[in-house]
Amino acid sequence: MAAPDSVAIDIDHLKAWIGREDTATDVIGEDLARKYHAMFDMPNASPRHGEAVPRLIHFCLAQAAIPTSGLGVDGHPTRGGFLPPVPLPRRMWAGGALTFHGDLKVGDAVKRISRIADVTLKEGRTGPLCFVTVAHRVEANGALLIEERQDIVYRAADTGGAGKAPPPAESGSFVKPMAAGTPLLFRYSALTFNAHRIHYDRPYATEVEGYPALVVQGPMQAALLCNYATELRGVPPVHFSFRGLSPLFDTDAFALHAKADKDGLALWTARDGGPVSMAAEASW
Template sequence: MSAPDRPLIDMDHLKSWVGREDTGSEILSEELARKYHAMLDMPGAPPAHGAAAPQLIHFCLAQPAVATAGLGPDGHPARGGFLPPVPLPRRMWAGGALTFHHDLKVGDLVRRVSRVADVSLKEGRTGPLCFVTVAHRIEANGVLAIDERQDIVYRGADSGGAGKSPPAAESGAFVEPVAVGAPLLFRYSALTFNAHRIHYDRSYATEVEGYPALVVHGPMQAALLRNFATKLRGAPPRRFSFRGLAPLFDTDTVALHARAEGDGLVLWTARDRGPVSMAAEATW
């Protein structure tokens, strides 16, 4: 973004959103558990009523139901509601960190309490980056189950592909190929009620936002890595964090990677001969 085109970012105004809250609740149904299990090709039978549901299924629960008329041109809710009206056109889920206190179980009443925790501005290689941190408290039947930090980044329209190409990712000690085609992206968007068009509208993704193909969801990559960590250790982690570093596309050949580090695992996604896309850490 060139200097004459730089938007005026009033940080005092944006910081006035800190402390704003949004809540929602929903039953974690057997139907959702069945669909989530099928979507991610999880082994065995889906969890029945009363059984522990997979971690990160709460990304599909109690999402804000903004009217279609209230969506912006990119499919996100129009700016200035719960999230601050950052005057940068591209919004992405940059990463997050979660602590799991208790399992969510099929049949639980799940309540989400979300609070804008921070708004900050940084200068990236290609222009300004505005970060919004949201703290989520996920309760099951009135008991705290998950503490979550969500990091959202806003950037300029022309800053996605600029800059030096990062190096190719190393291969992990454990590697598992994963298919990330358009049907999976569509299913994840549907289950999470996410209308961001870069994940399902190919012409919008390529012609408007300038990507080469559909973009693989960051939180879905996190879910795949969390499932991989659980498979490797035989139990779900107590803490899990992730950070997006480079985009993945539905046309890529993708693998999950992991290596042991201390008492935990370091994990990442990468396309064939490509850089690390999503980096994650899991501890027990």
């Protein structure tokens, strides 16, 4: 199978990455906790040494320190290494699922063990899609605290074809208006050491990748929804999953939505009058 830009995809070669592992370590400092709280305007005081940190703050931990010379034109690390060298040009974090066995705390020495769990190739509306599933185990002080599945999707560049517009999102039983301006996107990219240019380089995002504005990070939307679930229930969820459905941009006025669903909450982000951007489930 070949992508629209005639790049061949050797799925058997890419599947050879299944089972590869990587281990990274980090320490949760008071400085990170303080900046994370400030970034999201959390009303309570930031946690001090020995106190629990918010769910999903571990997205900021143990990020690969790739030299700037090792970045591709899009700001991502060049293909290869731990992740398979998928030749499609667009790479996005599509979603994930997490189970929390306990709290990470300020001062914890954290170890993340990552393994390539699966690589699959599918045909999408605009061409081939390659999905890479990564399984993470996050440990602290010898105890397993987080089990995580991360879904990464690679796709071809947009061809300009218009598909059927998704319907507008419904309003939740609980709604929290939000704004994702450029400073918020910049701060999240900085804390996660993410150089993907669609989140901070407006000319690149609009002129090269064809977006109307800067793209709001999917993991940041997930963090906002997880924080909202914690705010509504008073305690952080034990299980949390999320899936990106449509892009959200820094120029959009949007809201966090939630409603009761089975044993937990269904949550989603949506711009005013627009479709669901990120859908999530939280349970306790």
